[in-house]
Amino acid sequence: MAGRVRVVRMSVEQPLWRALTAYRVLTLVYAALLAGFGSEKFERPWVVVAYLAFLALWTLVTLPRVANAASCTKRFLGLDLVVALVGILLTPLADFDAQHVDGPTLPSIWTAGSVLAFALKGGWRWAAFASTLVAVANIVERGEPSEDTFHNVVLVWVASIAIGYVVEVARASERTLARALEIEAATRERERLARDIHDSVLQVLAMVQRRGTALGGEAAELGRMAGEQEVALRTLVSSGLVPATRVSEDSAEGAVVRAVDTGDLERADEDEQAPCDLRSLLAVHAGSRVVFAEPGAPVLLPAAAARELAAAVSAALDNVRVHAGADAQAWILVEDEPDAVIVTVRDDGPGIPEGRLDQAEEEGRLGVALSIRGRLRDLGGTAELISVPGQGTEVELKIPKVSRGKAGTAR
Amino acid sequence: MSTPNTQASEERPIRVMVVDDHPMWRDAVARDLTESGFDVVATAGDGPGAVRRARAVTPDVLVLDLNLPGMPGVQVCKELVGSNPGLRVLVLSASGEHADVLEAVKSGATGYLLKSASTQELTDAVRATAAGDPVFTPGLAGLVLGEYRRLASDPAPAAPDQPKVPQLTDRETEVLRLVAKGLSYKQIAERLVISHRTVQNHVQNTLGKLQLHNRVELVRYAIEAGLDDV
Numbered sequence: 001m002a003g004r005v006r007v008v009r010m011s012v013e014q015p016l017w018r019a020l021t022a023y024r025v026l027t028l029v030y031a032a033l034l035a036g037f038g039s040e041k042f043e044r045p046w047v048v049v050a051y052l053a054f055l056a057l058w059t060l061v062t063l064p065r066v067a068n069a070a071s072c073t074k075r076f077l078g079l080d081l082v083v084a085l086v087g088i089l090l091t092p093l094a095d096f097d098a099q100h101v102d103g104p105t106l107p108s109i110w111t112a113g114s115v116l117a118f119a120l121k122g123g124w125r126w127a128a129f130a131s132t133l134v135a136v137a138n139i140v141e142r143g144e145p146s147e148d149t150f151h152n153v154v155l156v157w158v159a160s161i162a163i164g165y166v167v168e169v170a171r172a173s174e175r176t177l178a179r180a181l182e183i184e185a186a187t188r189e190r191e192r193l194a195r196d197i198h199d200s201v202l203q204v205l206a207m208v209q210r211r212g213t214a215l216g217g218e219a220a221e222l223g224r225m226a227g228e229q230e231v232a233l234r235t236l237v238s239s240g241l242v243p244a245t246r247v248s249e250d251s252a253e254g255a256v257v258r259a260v261d262t263g264d265l266e267r268a269d270e271d272e273q274a275p276c277d278l279r280s281l282l283a284v285h286a287g288s289r290v291v292f293a294e295p296g297a298p299v300l301l302p303a304a305a306a307r308e309l310a311a312a313v314s315a316a317l318d319n320v321r322v323h324a325g326a327d328a329q330a331w332i333l334v335e336d337e338p339d340a341v342i343v344t345v346r347d348d349g350p351g352i353p354e355g356r357l358d359q360a361e362e363e364g365r366l367g368v369a370l371s372i373r374g375r376l377r378d379l380g381g382t383a384e385l386i387s388v389p390g391q392g393t394e395v396e397l398k399i400p401k402v403s404r405g406k407a408g409t410a411r
Numbered sequence: 412m413s414t415p416n417t418q419a420s421e422e423r424p425i426r427v428m429v430v431d432d433h434p435m436w437r438d439a440v441a442r443d444l445t446e447s448g449f450d451v452v453a454t455a456g457d458g459p460g461a462v463r464r465a466r467a468v469t470p471d472v473l474v475l476d477l478n479l480p481g482m483p484g485v486q487v488c489k490e491l492v493g494s495n496p497g498l499r500v501l502v503l504s505a506s507g508e509h510a511d512v513l514e515a516v517k518s519g520a521t522g523y524l525l526k527s528a529s530t531q532e533l534t535d536a537v538r539a540t541a542a543g544d545p546v547f548t549p550g551l552a553g554l555v556l557g558e559y560r561r562l563a564s565d566p567a568p569a570a571p572d573q574p575k576v577p578q579l580t581d582r583e584t585e586v587l588r589l590v591a592k593g594l595s596y597k598q599i600a601e602r603l604v605i606s607h608r609t610v611q612n613h614v615q616n617t618l619g620k621l622q623l624h625n626r627v628e629l630v631r632y633a634i635e636a637g638l639d640d641v
Contacts, residue, residue: 195506199478202505203433206526210439213529230527237506293549293591295557296509331549331593335556338564346592391598 013069013171016120020066020113027110028059034104041103047094051087051106058083059110072121081118081130084111088137099143112156119164123171127164131157198237205230227288235286275300278341281310282332285317289327294334299341301399305379309343309399312375312383316345316395319372324349324392339401340381346394351387372397424450425541428470430461430487431503432479436526440474440503440533447534458482465491465498472499472541475520477511485514492519501540503533513554517625521618522546545614552591555617556584562624577620586613 035048042048058080065076087107092098094106105111111134119127135153142149205226212223277298286292301309313332320330324347335342372395373383381399427449431437434456441451453468455461458481465473465487473491477484488500501522502515512523522540524533525548536546547555562576579587582603589599596610603610 195478195508199505200433203436203526206505207435207439209527210530227527234506234525234527237508291549291593293553295560296513296554297557297561329593331591333549333553333588333591335553335588336560338560344588344592346594348593388602391594391602394592 013120013167013174016167017066017068017072020116020120021063023116024059024063024066024110024113027108027113028056031055031104031106031108031110034108035106038104041097042094043096044094047090048106051090051094055083055087055107055110066117069121072117077114077118077121077126077130080114081133083107084114085133085137087111088134088141091141092143098141102146102148105138105141112160115156115160116163119160120167122164123168124161124164127160128157131160195237198233202230202234202237205233224288231287235283235292274303276303276306278306278309278343279334281306282313282334282343285313285332290317290330290332292332292334295336297336299334299336301341301401305399308375308379309341309381309397312372312397313343313345315372315375316397319395320345320347320349320393328392341399341401343397344394345397346392348392351389351391351393424448425472425537426450426452426468426470427472427474427537427541428453428455428461428465428468429474430455430465430479430484431474431476432456433476436476443530443533444474444537447530449534449537456480458484458487461487462490466494469495470498472501472537474501474503474537475515477502477504477508477515478506483511485511485518488515488520489518499540499543501536501546507550509554512551513558516551516555516618517621519622521615523548523551525550543615544611545618547590547614549591549593552587555621556587556591558621559584559617577624579617579620583613583617586610587617590614 032052035042035052039045039048062076062080065071065073065080084107088105088111091105095103097103098105115127115130115134118130135157138149138153139145208226209223209230212219212221212226215223278301279294279299282294283292317330317332320328329348331344331346333342333344333346335344376383376397376399379399381397383398384396386394386396427444429437429441429444429451431440431454437454437456441454445451452470453464455464456479458479460481461473461475461479462482473488475484475488479487484502484504488502491498492500496519498519499522500515500520501524502512502520503524503526504512505526507525516523521543522536522545524536524546528536539546559577559579563578565576585603586599589602590596594602596607596614599610600607
């Protein structure tokens with residue numbers, strides 16, 4: 001894992017160091033050419049030659065030092081800055097007019113390379129320190145600083161601080177990226193493992209159920225229990241709810257918690273208007289006697305509406321247990337229509353004969369059904385009771401979706 | 412391809428191949444099928460092996476687990492149905508992950524059953540699959556309904572030459588909804604006052620349109636990517 005972090009970090013920072021290496025060589029050549037073409041103004045040419053010879057040697061020998069952050073030590077940075085400062089301060093000794101007339105210093109723009117190395121290594125604070133020293137040296141060298149001198153000094157100062165700051169930001173984003181990649185890879189691996197493990201566990205549970213039923217007796221009871229768990233786990237896995245829960249469970253590492261926070265906010269129960277996946281609320285009902293059919297994509301409703309709808313479904317299922325018996329099978333179907341969400345709860349009980357339905361309603365014996373209808377009416381929806389003799393009873397719950405504009409902001 | 416499959420059940424046993432990576436399951440399913448009079452001609456425990464063996468023995472029905480080592484079950488289904496459209500595939504899955512199940516059904520599987528199904532349900536399903544009848548669970552019907560709605564709500568195709576999004580007729584939607592609510596084909600036939608065969612045809616059409624759409628999309632993709640020249 002540490003290896004991956006380093007690889008990612010180098011990918012952004014390394015080009016900067018390469019650029020610095022090239023910059024130092026090019027500015028060395030530039031300084032030499034500048035001195036060569038302006039040689040007639042030097043009263044002591046030997047100072048220039050000696051300094052530039054030393055500068056060339058120093059630059060070439062220390063090239064490996066600016067290859068990356070690790071080899072660029074504080075010692076090297078200090079010495080490098082001293083070389084630049086000495087060059088600046090030597091200028092008046094070689095060119096007597098340098099104190100009165102604007103002109104290049106001996107190392108000229110090579111100095112900037114030294115300051116840049118500080119910026120790359122330590123960010124804007126180090127860059128500010130180095131460029132301040134260079135600024136002081138420049139002003140001392142000039143003797144009677146002109147407006148241009150101050151202008152140049154400020155320019156170097158601001159530029160080096162800006163570059164140092166950019167380097168810091170780049171480095172911070174690299175770290176964030178590396179961390180995010182790490183989390184993503186770990187999550188993916190965990191999901192993959194979870195899939196395999198879940199699949200194996202489901203196989204075994206289904207097998208126990210199968211064999212248990214075949215063997216009968218006590219084994220049949222075991223088989224039934226295995227079957228219950230099989231349904232529960234399968235519902236969890238097939239709805240794709242597992243990864244999110246797992247991440248929040250394994251949130252020992254700080255960054256993992258952050259990754260999950262956003263997801264939790266979305267499905268937080270406190271936020272009434274936040275969209276909530278109705279499927280996850282209804283999936284808990286699935287069991288050996290309740291089959292749950294759902295679309296493959298999330299069915300989003302405002303949290304409050306989703307909770308009310310889920311409560312209505314629970315009431316309908318209770319109703320099934322009361323009227324159709326504890327052994328009755330029930331089916332839940334969730335449909336996501338363009339303008340409404342429809343949830344149907346059906347049982348395979350005896351059903352209610354045609355005339356009996358109205359009669360029962362008149363006698364006020366459809367208490368549960370009426371309470372379901374009341375809940376739905378509060379949400380602007382409808383609840384319909386359909387019964388076909390021999391095919392059980394269906395409760396169809398329908399909630400209209402909020403207007404497009406509102407849905408747009410919710411998304 | 413349909414005559415030998417539908418008629419042969421009396422004359423010669425249905426030839427079945429079982430693909431599952433768990434030896435325990437493979438053997439149990441194979442044993443159950445053999446006891447019920449099916450001819451289990453081959454078994455395989457991984458994806459590439461399944462493709463190789465199925466090409467060699469050409470079974471009538473492939474009972475396929477989706478979670479396989481070496482190659483996902485969906486891919487196995489794609490390759491085998493692609494080269495032999497007469498092959499019937501019954502997906503027998505433990506987890507029933509939505510994306511996998513939909514993908515398998517789109518790429519040619521005509522049946523889907525959970526591993527928690529009873530032996531009776533399994534043998535019935537294999538027999539129905541061999542006869543070319545779709546085997547739906549309520550869960551699969553819910554997924555297919557959702558898939559049609561998803562396709563319908565996608566933005567309209569930009570170019571006129573793009574394939575039309577498949578749509579269900581009102582009757583097909585009605586039938587599929589009843590399947591999703593757990594009614595048997597027989598109950599649906601009773602309720603809608605149509606024949607059992609008609610119910611099956613409607614269900615089959617819902618799958619057929621999805622599979623056709625999937626194939627058309629693949630061809631369009633291939634042409635766009637310049638793969639048709641190869």
